[in-house]
Amino acid sequence: MTAPLRFHYDIDGENFTSAGEASVKVKKSLRQLGFPQEVIRRVAIAMYEGEINMVIHAEGGWAEVTVYPDRIEIVLCDRGPGIKDVELAMQAGYSTAPEQIRSLGFGAGMGLPNMKANSDTMVIDTKIGVGTTITMTVNVG
Amino acid sequence: MKIREIAEIAGAEVLACEDLVDHEVHSACGSDMMSDVLAFVKEQGLLITGLVNTQVIRTAEMMDMRAVLFVRSKRPTPEILELAKRAEIVVMATPMRMFEACGLIYESGLKGTGLK
Ligand SMILES: Nc1ncnc2c1ncn2[C@@H]1O[C@H](COP(=O)(O)OP(=O)(O)O)[C@@H](O)[C@H]1O
Ligand SMILES: [Mg+2]
Numbered sequence: 001m002t003a004p005l006r007f008h009y010d011i012d013g014e015n016f017t018s019a020g021e022a023s024v025k026v027k028k029s030l031r032q033l034g035f036p037q038e039v040i041r042r043v044a045i046a047m048y049e050g051e052i053n054m055v056i057h058a059e060g061g062w063a064e065v066t067v068y069p070d071r072i073e074i075v076l077c078d079r080g081p082g083i084k085d086v087e088l089a090m091q092a093g094y095s096t097a098p099e100q101i102r103s104l105g106f107g108a109g110m111g112l113p114n115m116k117a118n119s120d121t122m123v124i125d126t127k128i129g130v131g132t133t134i135t136m137t138v139n140v141g
Numbered sequence: 142m143k144i145r146e147i148a149e150i151a152g153a154e155v156l157a158c159e160d161l162v163d164h165e166v167h168s169a170c171g172s173d174m175m176s177d178v179l180a181f182v183k184e185q186g187l188l189i190t191g192l193v194n195t196q197v198i199r200t201a202e203m204m205d206m207r208a209v210l211f212v213r214s215k216r217p218t219p220e221i222l223e224l225a226k227r228a229e230i231v232v233m234a235t236p237m238r239m240f241e242a243c244g245l246i247y248e249s250g251l252k253g254t255g256l257k
Contacts, residue, residue: 024228105194
């Protein structure tokens, strides 16, 4: 069996303008690989919201996307402040983002719930002062 | 409805991907909050917004939208237009306000996307 395809991206935490570039690249790669549009869109939305979070709440980090025959796995890892109360953070509308982020079109507290909605599994591993790793999978078919 | 017709109805100037204005869109949404667009919109179409930054184009790209209409005479930067070209998304700008632009476009037959 051949090894699964794996893509690695560094996420620049200093640059809001470039946030989402990795998701755009993943979307293009999955399209070239011939995945169904609905699968691609779910991966793209989930990863994009995660990437935005890494930039606005943490200091960037890295993303790794692995393509298996039956699923796409997305790992987002940052060395940011961590999430104090994951259950609270998962609630739609909950956000600690400052007003300035809302004026950029994000910070409505919809990111994490939308990542959950677009993935088949989502695990949040977070520690205050250490960072956050979010692992999502999207099933194919 | 063709993107070209939407531009006419909204009195909008086409700023990127003019060659794609004959494409059809079947639904639209109006919002300044990109995370709401990512969470509540389901079908590809048109995004009408008063927000101008690169994330508007990325959001439209993630959602497989074909066109973005900027309201209130907001001028997208060359960087935004470049991103749109690469994503093959038509960019338009109108002096109209959000409510007015949405109202006229809706009245002309383009509907909302409904809830997920
Ligand atoms: N990578 C992260 N690092 C630290 N905190 C995070 C991270 N992602 C999310 N959070 C926290 O969870 C909250 C909810 O996230 P989300 O649902 O994406 O909403 P928003 O990003 O709009 O605030 C954020 O406001 C923030 O407090
Ligand atoms: Mg978020």
